[in-house]
Each structure stands twice: as structure tokens, then as C-alpha cells.
Amino acid sequence: FDRRIFNFAAGPATVPEEVLKQAAAEMLNWQGLGASVMEVSHRGKEFMALYEEVLQDLRTLMNIPESYEILLLQGGGLGQNAAIPMNLMGLGKNGPKADFLVTGIWSEKSFKEADKYGVAHLAASSAAEKFNTIPPRSTWQLSDDAAYVHYCANETIGGVEFPDVPDVNGKLLVADISSNILSREMDVTKCGVWFGGAQKNIGPSGVTIVIVRKDLMGHSMKITPSIWDWAKQAANQSMLNTPPTFAIYMAGLGFKWLLKQGGVKAIEKCNQEKAALLYNFLDQSSLYENRVTKEYRSRMNVTFFLKDDALNAEFLAKSNAAGLVALRGHKAAGGMRASIYNAMPLEGVKALVEFMRDFERRA
Numbered sequence: 001f002d003r004r005i006f007n008f009a010a011g012p013a014t015v016p017e018e019v020l021k022q023a024a025a026e027m028l029n030w031q032g033l034g035a036s037v038m039e040v041s042h043r044g045k046e047f048m049a050l051y052e053e054v055l056q057d058l059r060t061l062m063n064i065p066e067s068y069e070i071l072l073l074q075g076g077g078l079g080q081n082a083a084i085p086m087n088l089m090g091l092g093k094n095g096p097k098a099d100f101l102v103t104g105i106w107s108e109k110s111f112k113e114a115d116k117y118g119v120a121h122l123a124a125s126s127a128a129e130k131f132n133t134i135p136p137r138s139t140w141q142l143s144d145d146a147a148y149v150h151y152c153a154n155e156t157i158g159g160v161e162f163p164d165v166p167d168v169n170g171k172l173l174v175a176d177i178s179s180n181i182l183s184r185e186m187d188v189t190k191c192g193v194w195f196g197g198a199q200k201n202i203g204p205s206g207v208t209i210v211i212v213r214k215d216l217m218g219h220s221m222k223i224t225p226s227i228w229d230w231a232k233q234a235a236n237q238s239m240l241n242t243p244p245t246f247a248i249y250m251a252g253l254g255f256k257w258l259l260k261q262g263g264v265k266a267i268e269k270c271n272q273e274k275a276a277l278l279y280n281f282l283d284q285s286s287l288y289e290n291r292v293t294k295e296y297r298s299r300m301n302v303t304f305f306l307k308d309d310a311l312n313a314e315f316l317a318k319s320n321a322a323g324l325v326a327l328r329g330h331k332a333a334g335g336m337r338a339s340i341y342n343a344m345p346l347e348g349v350k351a352l353v354e355f356m357r358d359f360e361r362r363a
């Protein structure tokens with residue numbers, strides 16, 4: 001390519017051009033230090049000032065109350081699949097236990113990982129429906145003695161999203177927001193823990209955001225690795241070990257960009273518009289179909305299938321040649337997937353719909 005593409009990758013994903021340009025402009029000399037941000041000490045006053053600003057901007061964007069700690073860790077969402085049970089399961093009434101709402105591959109992974117540390121109880125699952133829906137609330141089997149209920153707010157592979165924070169009778173909730181963080185308004189007080197990596201809606205991979213209610217820290221199992229012990233990290237500004245400084249800097253630029261767009265409320269409107277454009281197109285098409293229950297369709301990961309499988313390879317080759325890149329669905333789901341996170345402009349979705357319309361006409 002001799003120009004920037006529209007990148008529909010699920011993560012790492014597209015980053016706003018403005019952010020990339022600023023990082024490029026500051027690459028050789030950040031803040032007059034004669035070095036880039038990735039080359040200076042994380043303990044230096046310049047980086048520490050940046051770090052505080054990054055936290056403050058996230059606090060503003062998500063309206064995070066002071067009763068919650070923000071940790072910037074490593075190890076990704078997958079690391080937290082182990083860290084969460086190690087930090088929280090001990091709060092179970094009769095020993096370590098947690099409930100899981102399994103609505104896709106990611107919550108299933110969380111469920112399986114937690115099983116290493118205590119009783120992971122499957123409270124609900126849509127596996128039998130091929131993870132195309134969320135089981136009805138009336139069928140959920142929540143336990144009385146579980147420490148918390150885990151759910152995945154947006155299943156990146158299936159393209160299934162909870163429209164609201166689920167009602168779990170006031171039980172402690174843990175939300176995996178790896179693929180919809182900052183894409184829509186979320187009332188932080190409704191969950192005890194929110195977590196996710198930066199590589200979809202914020203910036204590059206390498207930093208994992210964990211937002212945890214302060215009273216939930218300090219209950220970790222003895223085996224908990226120090227770097228994933230929330231209380232220890234909180235006491236050390238998430239710098240028990242060398243933090244991913246460049247990823248944090250890039251996330252900070254992502255937050256500034258989002259603030260400039262008008263914050264989460266404004267980006268949520270754009271995201272709704274982008275998703276509606278694509279789903280409305282899919283729904284009237286006789287070549288493409290989305291298989292997710294309408295009310296649970298993801299605004300972030302739009303999955304679709306060509307009704308004639310034989311056209312898949314041609315669809316991918318032609319879309320790629322048109323600069324509409326990374327539309328192949330996850331191998332576990334098949335079909336196609338367009339990830340349209342915060343940084344995907346409306347023009348990208350319009351270009352995709354135009355391409356798909358044209359492809360259908362010729363098919």
C-alpha cells in the first residue's frame with residue numbers, strides 16, 4: 001500500500017492518525033529531553049508527571065470515583081484471568097469460588113483459568129447456541145457463596161455484547177471490557193472490577209487497565225505473583241517492576257484524542273452510528289448475514305457470514321486489495337468480522353459497506 005488502509009483488525013487495531021503523527025513527531029526528542037519517552041526512567045519526574053496525567057485522563061473519561069484504584073499492569077486480559085481469582089476468590093463464603101456467565105470464547109477462557117484457583121461455577125452458558133446470544137436472565141444459576149460473578153461485556157470473537165451491566169442481585173461483578181472499554185458509557189460503580197488491554201480501543205498492546213474498588217484489594221491468595229497482586233501494585237503506583245512506558249505514553253495520547261472528540265458520550269454516538277450502518281446493510285442483504293440475537297449485537301465486532309462459503313476467499317482477496325484489511329473472522333468462529341473500535345472512522349465503515357454492496361452485485 002502507498003497510503004493508510006482501513007484496518008478492521010480485532011486487536012492490535014487501528015490507532016488514530018493524529019496519535020501516530022504526534023508520537024512520530026516526539027520520537028527523537030520528548031519534552032526536550034533529547035531522547036524518546038521509551039528511553040527515559042520510569043521514575044524520572046517527566047515520566048511520573050505523564051503517568052499521573054494518564055490516570056487522571058482515564059478517571060475523567062470513565063468518571064471513575066476516588067473509591068476505585070486504577071492499575072496499569074502487564075500480562076493482558078489473559079493475565080487477569082488468573083489474577084482475578086487469585087485476588088478475589090478468597091472472599092467466597094465457603095472457600096474460593098466464583099460464578100461465570102459464559103457467552104463466548106473469552107468468558108469461557110476466564111472460566112477455565114479460574115478453575116485452577118478454586119471452584120469456578122458455570123452460572124450460565126450460550127455454548128449450545130454457538131455463542132450467538134446471551135442466556136435469558138431467568139435461567140442464570142447464581143450461587144449464594146461465590147465471591148463474585150464474572151462476565152465479558154463484549155465477546156470479541158462472536159460479536160456479542162451486553163447492552164447493560166447485568167443484574168446479578170447486587171452480587172459483586174467483575175467485567176471483562178477488553179474490547180469495549182471507552183466505547184460506551186459505563187457506570188463504574190456497578191462493578192467491583194473492570195479490566196482490559198489497551199490494544200483495541202486505546203492504543204498499542206502492552207498495557208492492561210484494571211479498575212478495582214479499593215476495599216476489594218488486600219484479599220489475595222498467598223500464591224499470587226507480586227506483579228499481579230493488586231494491593232501490592234496499588235502501593236507502588238503499578239511500578240513494582242518496570243512498567244511498559246511506551247505503551248502507557250501511547251495510551252495517554254489515545255486518551256487525549258478521545259477527550260478531544262468529546263469524550264465517551266460523543267464516541268458512543270459515533271460507534272452506534274457505525275454499527276447501525278453495517279448491521280442495517282447486512283440485514284437487507286441476500287448475500288451476507290449476521291447470526292447474533294439482535295439486542296446483543298456488538299457495536300465493536302460485527303461478525304458476518306457469506307451465505308455462499310465458496311465466495312470467502314474472493315471476498316477477502318478483493319476487500320484487501322481495496323484497502324479494507326483484516327476482515328477474516330477468528331478461526332474459532334469462521335466467516336468474517338469487522339472490528340470497528342473507537343479509532344475506526346465512519347468513512348471506513350461507509351467504504352466497507354460500499355465494497356460489500358458492489359461485491360454482492362457482482363456475485
Ligand code: PMP
Pocket residue numbers: 011075076077078079106152154155156157176177178179196197
Ligand atoms: N478478553 C477479551 C474480550 C478479549 O478480546 C481478549 C483479547 N482479544 C482478551 C480477553 C485477552 O486479552 P489479552 O490478549 O490482552 O491478554
